[in-house]
Amino acid sequence: MSMMAEAARPVGVSVQDWARLSAAQRLAAGELLAVRPAAISVTRWLAMSEAGRRAALLQGGAAPEGCGPEIPVAPARGALRAGTLHLVEAAGDAEAPRATLIRGYQARGEAGPRKAASVVDVFDRMEVAALRARKPLGLSALQIATGRQYRTLVERQAAGAVKLSSLEGRTGGSGRGLDVTDLRLAEARQLAAMRGRIGDGAALAVRRVRPSARGGVAASIIRDRVLVDMVCLEDMDLSAVLEAHGWSVRTGSLDTLRTALAASLDRMGTYLGEWVKKGA
Template identity: 35%
Template sequence: MSKTMNRGQGGEMLMERTLKTQTGNAVIVVGSDGTARLRAETDRVAKIKAAGAAPAQCGPEVPNAPARGAVRISNPRELVPGTTDKYQHAGWQKRSVMHRCDVFDTMRAQALNAHAKVKAKNKEAVFEEPFNAGQVSMARHYAGLHEGLQSGDLRGTSYGERVSGGGGGVDAVVLRLAARQEFEALERKVGRGVAMPMRKVRPSKRGAGRVCKMISDLDAVRAVCLLGLSMSEVLRKYDWTVSSRNSAALRAALRDALDRMQGYGASTTASK
């Protein structure tokens, strides 16, 4: 058995012991608190901690939280007083704002990666957003209404600011009813039919010979906005073949549905 000393990522002194086993050498790491783990397990835990680390530009007060998942950061800006075209960082102590990533952030990141590969071959390629800002905003508003109604907490929605315990507030039950009515009205705008882009996909291209379920517009909206499923995951859920053709048809149907939720007609920029 051999023994070495090493310093961990947090600065603590670690002791590594290499034990010979029938299947080879096993490295055991003993921390300063006496906890012993296999090196593979120690590396796995270290990766989880690193993934949950808060970005430094958001400030040291933000705790590390592995369960938080992926995040994106933004820098709030405000117009410099006395100017018309100059902006300055508006964050407290020049700090960035951290947002939890949702499925729309993930899909945009995937689209950017795919575009980078196309751009390497074709310099004139232009990036097209999977969903425009209005569609993403509506999807998040719809998801926020659902989460608030399910949890009984509407503080994260536009209704939250109107709840008050004083005489000037509106009764929480009334606001919950209003939120429920808005949620149901949005779903009525979506409808329960199947969008043309999905119907245009030939049965032979839908499930590669399997019996697959037709995906209604409301199915797509609920799966993506409420369950956080990607295009590929929705297709698998309904036994469709995952292909660029089917993903594009589903994305077009979802874009049209989100436009209707905003009060617009069918999207004219949906992918074909």
């Protein structure tokens, strides 16, 4: 197989299966896999009929039960999960926070308040996979929150300035509204500092692992920053990160990568905590 064909091979399709496909089949497979729901395996998705794939996309784009009928079906949005909102507040002691339930909207005739809906991300999928395997996730709630905050900051910076002169709800001690430019600069500094805390170390170094364990000579070094960006920004799980770098998906490599990701998120979260304490 040519290097160009290998470069076009989607993550999740084995080299052997990809080599058996014609050019037209590879193009069709690439288009199909681009819209594959994360909950459906590559093999099952390619084997499904067109009607079955359409039904799966519509089902995956529907809001969970209990979130209300007003949320439209939107396959491009991704799967949603239902959750109950809680407000965490200090109960006299900052070291002993208290979680207060926030009741959602309850329409007339409904048995209870509606649940909040949020888009399922890579951390949700990793948690589900860990539960199914009856293994610990390996990431703390704070580490996951740090990863999501990092993604939010990157998306906000990439979106550009909003067309407002100030944010009246974000006021300082003087009561003056916070200028949008000031807010963007503050978030840019926070993002740069978090990236600085990641460092340029290697989560998995080729020279430290024998070729038979890493999947051959094609494996490349996985840097900490690349690992964080692929997981938090590109929504790729650890297996996909390994495959994208030419590594075999082995338990030892997954454990090493998970430990490296947790350590990077810890370093980022340390700065995030300092930033919040300063009231930036």
